[in-house]
Amino acid sequence: MHFTELTKMGKFVITSELGPPKGFHIEKALHEAELVWPHVHAINVTDNQSSVMRLSGLAMCKVLKDKNIEPVFQVTCRDRNRLALQSDILSAALFGIDNLLLLTGDHTTLGDHKDAKPVFDLDSVSLAYMVKHLEEGKDLAGNALDGEPPKFCKGAVVSPCAEPLEPQLFKMEKKIKAGIQFFQTQAVYEADKFEKFMKRVKEFGVPVYVGIVVLKSVGMARFMNENVAGINVPDNIIEELKKDKEKTKSGQTGIEISARLIKELKPLCQGVHLMPLGWDDKVPEILKLSGIIAEKG
Amino acid sequence: MLITRVKKKDAILSLCKGKTLLIACFGCKEVHFEEKEYQALKEDLKTSNLNISGEIQLDYLCNDDYTNKRFELHKKEIDEAETIIIFSCGVGVQTFAGLIPGKTVLSGCDTYVLPGFSGFTPSSHDCEQCGECMLGFTVGICPVTACSKGLLNGQCGGAKKGKCEVSKNKDCGWERIYNRMTVLKKDDLTLKKMIRVRNYNK
Amino acid sequence: MQKIDYTKYKLKTKIEILEMLTGHKRVYILSCNKCFNEFTLDVEPETAELNKTLNEAGKTTIGFMALDFLCNKYLTEKALNNAKKDIEEADAVAVISCGVGVQTIAELLNIPVITMCDTVNQGGYHGISLNPEKCGACGECYLSVTGGICPVVDCSKGLINGACGGAKNGKCEVSKEKECAWENIFRRLAGQNRQNILIEQQPKLRNYNLNSVDFVETYVKSVQAKRNEGFYGGIYPEERKEFTSKMAVEKIAAPDLVYIPLQQHAGAVCEPLVKKGDKVKAGQKIGDSKALVSAFIHSSVSGEVISVESKKHPLLPFPVPTIIIKNDKKDEKDTSILPKGTIDTIKKEDILTVVKEAGIVGMGGAQFPTHIKLNSSKPVDTVLLNGCECEPLLNADQRLMVEQPEKIITGLRLLMKATGTTKGIIAVEDNKPEAFETLKKYIPEGSGVELLQVKTKYPEGAERMLIKRVLNREVPRGGLPLDVGVLVNNIGTAAAVYDAVYSGLPLIKRVITVAGTGVSKPGNYEIPIGMLISDIVKICGIQIPVNFELKMGGAIMGFPQDDLEVPVIKGTNGIIVVMKKDDLNEEPCIKCGRCVNVCPMELKPHKLVHYAKAENWDKSEKDGVLNCIECGCCEDICSSKSRMVEIFRKSKKMVRERKK
Incomplete structure (x- = not known):
C-alpha cells in the first residue's frame, strides 16, 4: 500500500514510529507494534536511530510485514555506502515493503559508537536519486537490473520550524526533484510556524505528514529546545507541563498536548506522524483524544 | 597539513x-x-x-x-x-x-x-582535494569540508541555532552557504537544480 | 629517489567554466602562483588559458592579479585591498x-567568487619535501608494529589487522603496479625477527573520532593567533637563556692590549687623533670625523698607542683602521670625564652634545649613532626602549634591567628630554619577569615612562616589529621609525646615555653575555671595548666543540667568527658558541611557503632567492630585498636549507651598487 494512494483518496494518513531493539529479541517491539497498528496506516522502523546501534530496520520491517503490519523502511546514509544501500533497498522490494523514508542520518559522534567511521557516501537527495534509478531499472552506476524494476513510495523529512527555514525549503525542493513523494516532518509544537511553512510548500504539491513527539517532561522539552535541531517547545507548553507535575508523571499532560496539537494541525496538512519514543502504548489514547481514526482500505 | x-x-x-x-x-x-x-x-x-x-x-x-x-x-x-x-x-x-x-x-x-597544507599557517578553510570542485556553485564555501558529513546536496536538518549537530563550536556549512547565497547570488537556481553524487575514484 | 610533483589543481573544462560563470560578464582573474612545483616559473600558464576561454565566450576580463599563497589570509587581504577598486568593478572573481x-578569497570579497579549478589529490603532502611517502594522519600511529610501513595508506583498503587475501604475486588486487603493503610489512618484520608481534597484538579498531571538530578548531585558532600576535610572522626559537639569566654582571679587567677599530658605527670611518707612541688616558677621544653620520671613538684604557693599522673587523668584510693601545693598567681617566648634570639640571640641547661627544651608538647591534637619531627634524611623540632581547642565549640587557633599573629609566628620561617628548615606553618580553618587576618598582610617578610586558616572539627586538606590537603603527617600507614619530633605543644605550650625563663617561665598555656549548665560565661580563675575543676565550674557558662555531651577537643574527683575534666593539652584545648549521646541501625550493609565513617584513623570501640565483636584481629590488632586516626567520624555517641571509646580503649589495 502506497501512502500517496491514501492521500489521493483523501484520507488523513496516520503513522507512528518504532525503534528496533538492541539485541535480537523482538517480542517487546512486536507487542508495541501490534498495540499501535489498529490505529495507524503504517509504522516507521528507524535505522540505528540517533546513531545508536540496534537490530537492522530491514529485518524489523520484514517481521512486521509478516504480521501484516504495514512498515515504512527508514534508510540513512551514515552506515552504508552506495552498494550496501542499493542492495538493502532491493531486499526491501523482495520483502514487499512499499514505503521508504530516505534520510541523511545523524553523525556517528552523536551515538554510542563515537569512534565509528561516518560513511555519508550519499546524502538524502542522492539517495532518493539512487532509488529513482533503481525504479527505472538501473543501478547508480547505470547497469541494468535483472527483471522488473522495483516500485516504492519514497518519503523524506523536513523541519518546518527550523530557523532559518530557507535552507530546509531549498533542500525540500531538491528532494522532490530527486523523486520524493511525501514528507514526514520533524516534531512541530508551533502551529503558526507550521501554517506558514505549509503555505510556502503548497506549490510543491507533495503531501506533508506533520511530526508529533510526545512530551514526557519539562526536562525533555528543555533538552530538545537546547539540543534538538528544528524543535522549539514554546514557553506556554512548558508552563503547562510544569503545572501538572502529578499528571505528567503518568504522561497525561503530554498526551493532552499531543492530541490538541494534532487537532490544531490536522486541517493544515495531509497526515500525522507520531514519534512516541518508547511511549508506544500511549498512541491509541492520543489518537482517540484528537478524534482521528485511521481509515484503512 | x-x-x-x-x-x-x-x-x-x-x-x-x-x-x-x-x-x-x-x-x-x-x-x-x-x-x-x-x-x-x-x-x-x-x-x-x-x-x-x-x-x-x-x-x-x-x-x-x-x-x-x-x-x-x-x-x-x-x-x-x-x-x-x-x-x-x-x-x-x-x-x-x-x-x-x-x-x-x-x-x-x-x-x-589540520585544514590547509603543510608549510602554511593552518587555515580556517580546508580542501579535501576531491577533484570536482563545486565552490563556484556554493559561493566559495566548501560543502565537502565545511559540512561535517560532507553533504553535497544541502543541509541535513541536524543544525540548531546555526550550529552543527557534531559541535556547538562549528557553524553549519550549508547554512553558511545559504546565507552567503542570499547576499550574492539570490537569483541563481543552478545549485537548487543540481543533484551531485561524489566520485571517489578521481 | 623519484620526486613527485604534487600538482594540486587543474583548470576545469571550458564547459564547466562557462556554466559557472553564467550571468557574469565582467570577470576579474585572481590566480595563485602555485605552491606545489619546484620553483621554475614566474608566470603560471593557466591565467592566459583562462583569459582566452573567457574572451572567446564574449566575457570581459577587467583585470588580473597573480599572488603567492592565496591561502595566506593576512597577506592576501592586503593585496586585495590595494586592488579593491578594480576588483569591485567585476561581476565575479574567477580564482585559479x-x-x-x-x-x-570568498571570505574576503563581497562579490561572487568562482572556482576555475579542480583540486586533485596526488598523494603525499605539499610542503613536506617531494617524496612519495604518505601518512594517513589517522591519529593512532601503527608504524611501531608494522615495521615502519603504513597499513592505513599503503594498503588499498587501509586494513590494520593484516592482509585481505586479495594480493597475487605480491601485488594488490586494485592494481598490478601496487605492492601488497601487508606482504611488505610481514617481510620487514620477519627480517627483524619481530613477525610474532602481528599475532600478539590485539585486533585493532580504527577510531575515526580522534580529530574532533573542537580539537581542530581550538588548535588552528591558537596557531593562527600566535602567528599574527603583535606583528606578522616571526618564529619561536628555543630561548636557552637559563644558562646566564641569573648571573650578575661581572667586571673583566682590561687586557694588556686593546684593539680599537675606528669604525664601530653606521656611517663614515673616523680619522685617528693619535699616533704611534702617543700616551692616552681612559675615555680620551682618539678618533673623530667631520662626516654627517659617524660617531667618535675613545680609548678604553690608559697607556701608549703602539700602532695604528688596518686590522680584521668582527663584522665588516674588509680591514678597518684600528688603534692598538698597550694598557699601562693605571686606568687614568681623561680630564674631560666630569659629570654634565642630572635629568633635572641638564639642558635639552646639552644632552645631544653630551651623547655625541660620548660616541654613543645603538648597542643592540645596528650601531647607528644615537645623536643623529636625536637630532632628527621629524616630530617624535614616543621614545621606545627596547627591552626585548629576543635572541636566544643573550641576557646582557636583561641583567642591566635587573641590576641598574634607575640608570635605564633615567637614561630613557634623558632621551625623552632630548627629543622633547613626554611619553616613554619600556617594552619587556614576558620571558624576563624579573626585569619587568624590578623596573616597575623604580619608575617615578609623573615621569611619563610606561612599562609594558609583551609576549615573547622573535624578532620582536627589531624596531619595526616592536613599534607594530607596542603602538600598532606600521613603519613604511624604506622608512624609519622616526617617520611614524617613534624613537627606538636599546637598553644598553639608555644606560650609556645615563653614564655620559651623570659621570661624563664615554662609551668605552659594555655588558656582554658569554654563553653556549663549551663555555666553562658563562656569564654576563662588563668588558672594555677593544678587548680581543681570544682574550675572552681564555678568561671564560671557551672550547669550541666540533660542528660548533663562535658568534658575535645572538644565536640567530650573530656573525660567525673564524678568526678570534678581533675585538669587542660597541654593538657586541654577546659572544656565544652554538651548533653550526647542518652541513646539508641546499635543495631546490619546493615553494612550501614557510618563509612567507614567517617573514616579519612581509616579503616573499623564496622569490628573492629565485631572483638572486637568476641574478635578476631588478626584480630583487622590486620585490623589496632592501627591506630585508636579515633576521634569519626564513632561513631558520627553510625546508630546503637555503642560506637565505647570506643570499640576501649579496642581493642588497648588488642592488645598492647598481643604484650608484
Whole structure:
C-alpha cells in the first residue's frame, strides 16, 4: 500500500514510529507494534536511530510485514555506502515493503559508537536519486537490473520550524526533484510556524505528514529546545507541563498536548506522524483524544 | 597539513628492547611540536628503566636526501641502538624506517590532520582535494569540508541555532552557504537544480 | 629517489567554466602562483588559458592579479585591498587556485567568487619535501608494529589487522603496479625477527573520532593567533637563556692590549687623533670625523698607542683602521670625564652634545649613532626602549634591567628630554619577569615612562616589529621609525646615555653575555671595548666543540667568527658558541611557503632567492630585498636549507651598487 494512494483518496494518513531493539529479541517491539497498528496506516522502523546501534530496520520491517503490519523502511546514509544501500533497498522490494523514508542520518559522534567511521557516501537527495534509478531499472552506476524494476513510495523529512527555514525549503525542493513523494516532518509544537511553512510548500504539491513527539517532561522539552535541531517547545507548553507535575508523571499532560496539537494541525496538512519514543502504548489514547481514526482500505 | 602529538608511555615502552635511541624531528615549525610533552615522556621513559642510549634532534626528517645524509652522520649511534623511536609525523617515521629496514623503528607520535597544507599557517578553510570542485556553485564555501558529513546536496536538518549537530563550536556549512547565497547570488537556481553524487575514484 | 610533483589543481573544462560563470560578464582573474612545483616559473600558464576561454565566450576580463599563497589570509587581504577598486568593478572573481585559496578569497570579497579549478589529490603532502611517502594522519600511529610501513595508506583498503587475501604475486588486487603493503610489512618484520608481534597484538579498531571538530578548531585558532600576535610572522626559537639569566654582571679587567677599530658605527670611518707612541688616558677621544653620520671613538684604557693599522673587523668584510693601545693598567681617566648634570639640571640641547661627544651608538647591534637619531627634524611623540632581547642565549640587557633599573629609566628620561617628548615606553618580553618587576618598582610617578610586558616572539627586538606590537603603527617600507614619530633605543644605550650625563663617561665598555656549548665560565661580563675575543676565550674557558662555531651577537643574527683575534666593539652584545648549521646541501625550493609565513617584513623570501640565483636584481629590488632586516626567520624555517641571509646580503649589495 502506497501512502500517496491514501492521500489521493483523501484520507488523513496516520503513522507512528518504532525503534528496533538492541539485541535480537523482538517480542517487546512486536507487542508495541501490534498495540499501535489498529490505529495507524503504517509504522516507521528507524535505522540505528540517533546513531545508536540496534537490530537492522530491514529485518524489523520484514517481521512486521509478516504480521501484516504495514512498515515504512527508514534508510540513512551514515552506515552504508552506495552498494550496501542499493542492495538493502532491493531486499526491501523482495520483502514487499512499499514505503521508504530516505534520510541523511545523524553523525556517528552523536551515538554510542563515537569512534565509528561516518560513511555519508550519499546524502538524502542522492539517495532518493539512487532509488529513482533503481525504479527505472538501473543501478547508480547505470547497469541494468535483472527483471522488473522495483516500485516504492519514497518519503523524506523536513523541519518546518527550523530557523532559518530557507535552507530546509531549498533542500525540500531538491528532494522532490530527486523523486520524493511525501514528507514526514520533524516534531512541530508551533502551529503558526507550521501554517506558514505549509503555505510556502503548497506549490510543491507533495503531501506533508506533520511530526508529533510526545512530551514526557519539562526536562525533555528543555533538552530538545537546547539540543534538538528544528524543535522549539514554546514557553506556554512548558508552563503547562510544569503545572501538572502529578499528571505528567503518568504522561497525561503530554498526551493532552499531543492530541490538541494534532487537532490544531490536522486541517493544515495531509497526515500525522507520531514519534512516541518508547511511549508506544500511549498512541491509541492520543489518537482517540484528537478524534482521528485511521481509515484503512 | 600534519601535526603530531606525543604518544603515551604505555604505547611505546613495551615495544622497546635494549639500547634505545630517540630521534626527534623539529621541522614544520609553522605548527608546534609538543616539546614539553616530549621532554616529559623522555623523563618518564628514563625512570621506567628504558636504556636510552642517545638523543638526536633534527628537522624535516621527511626529506629523504637530508635524512640519508644525517643517517651517515649519526651512523654509529644508530648502529649501536637496538630500538629507535622516531618522534615525527608518519612521513618522517616511514622515511627513516625505509633506510634501516633491519632495525626496530617505533613511532613516538600520533599524526593528525589540520585544514590547509603543510608549510602554511593552518587555515580556517580546508580542501579535501576531491577533484570536482563545486565552490563556484556554493559561493566559495566548501560543502565537502565545511559540512561535517560532507553533504553535497544541502543541509541535513541536524543544525540548531546555526550550529552543527557534531559541535556547538562549528557553524553549519550549508547554512553558511545559504546565507552567503542570499547576499550574492539570490537569483541563481543552478545549485537548487543540481543533484551531485561524489566520485571517489578521481 | 623519484620526486613527485604534487600538482594540486587543474583548470576545469571550458564547459564547466562557462556554466559557472553564467550571468557574469565582467570577470576579474585572481590566480595563485602555485605552491606545489619546484620553483621554475614566474608566470603560471593557466591565467592566459583562462583569459582566452573567457574572451572567446564574449566575457570581459577587467583585470588580473597573480599572488603567492592565496591561502595566506593576512597577506592576501592586503593585496586585495590595494586592488579593491578594480576588483569591485567585476561581476565575479574567477580564482585559479586550490580549494583553500578560493575559500580564502570568498571570505574576503563581497562579490561572487568562482572556482576555475579542480583540486586533485596526488598523494603525499605539499610542503613536506617531494617524496612519495604518505601518512594517513589517522591519529593512532601503527608504524611501531608494522615495521615502519603504513597499513592505513599503503594498503588499498587501509586494513590494520593484516592482509585481505586479495594480493597475487605480491601485488594488490586494485592494481598490478601496487605492492601488497601487508606482504611488505610481514617481510620487514620477519627480517627483524619481530613477525610474532602481528599475532600478539590485539585486533585493532580504527577510531575515526580522534580529530574532533573542537580539537581542530581550538588548535588552528591558537596557531593562527600566535602567528599574527603583535606583528606578522616571526618564529619561536628555543630561548636557552637559563644558562646566564641569573648571573650578575661581572667586571673583566682590561687586557694588556686593546684593539680599537675606528669604525664601530653606521656611517663614515673616523680619522685617528693619535699616533704611534702617543700616551692616552681612559675615555680620551682618539678618533673623530667631520662626516654627517659617524660617531667618535675613545680609548678604553690608559697607556701608549703602539700602532695604528688596518686590522680584521668582527663584522665588516674588509680591514678597518684600528688603534692598538698597550694598557699601562693605571686606568687614568681623561680630564674631560666630569659629570654634565642630572635629568633635572641638564639642558635639552646639552644632552645631544653630551651623547655625541660620548660616541654613543645603538648597542643592540645596528650601531647607528644615537645623536643623529636625536637630532632628527621629524616630530617624535614616543621614545621606545627596547627591552626585548629576543635572541636566544643573550641576557646582557636583561641583567642591566635587573641590576641598574634607575640608570635605564633615567637614561630613557634623558632621551625623552632630548627629543622633547613626554611619553616613554619600556617594552619587556614576558620571558624576563624579573626585569619587568624590578623596573616597575623604580619608575617615578609623573615621569611619563610606561612599562609594558609583551609576549615573547622573535624578532620582536627589531624596531619595526616592536613599534607594530607596542603602538600598532606600521613603519613604511624604506622608512624609519622616526617617520611614524617613534624613537627606538636599546637598553644598553639608555644606560650609556645615563653614564655620559651623570659621570661624563664615554662609551668605552659594555655588558656582554658569554654563553653556549663549551663555555666553562658563562656569564654576563662588563668588558672594555677593544678587548680581543681570544682574550675572552681564555678568561671564560671557551672550547669550541666540533660542528660548533663562535658568534658575535645572538644565536640567530650573530656573525660567525673564524678568526678570534678581533675585538669587542660597541654593538657586541654577546659572544656565544652554538651548533653550526647542518652541513646539508641546499635543495631546490619546493615553494612550501614557510618563509612567507614567517617573514616579519612581509616579503616573499623564496622569490628573492629565485631572483638572486637568476641574478635578476631588478626584480630583487622590486620585490623589496632592501627591506630585508636579515633576521634569519626564513632561513631558520627553510625546508630546503637555503642560506637565505647570506643570499640576501649579496642581493642588497648588488642592488645598492647598481643604484650608484
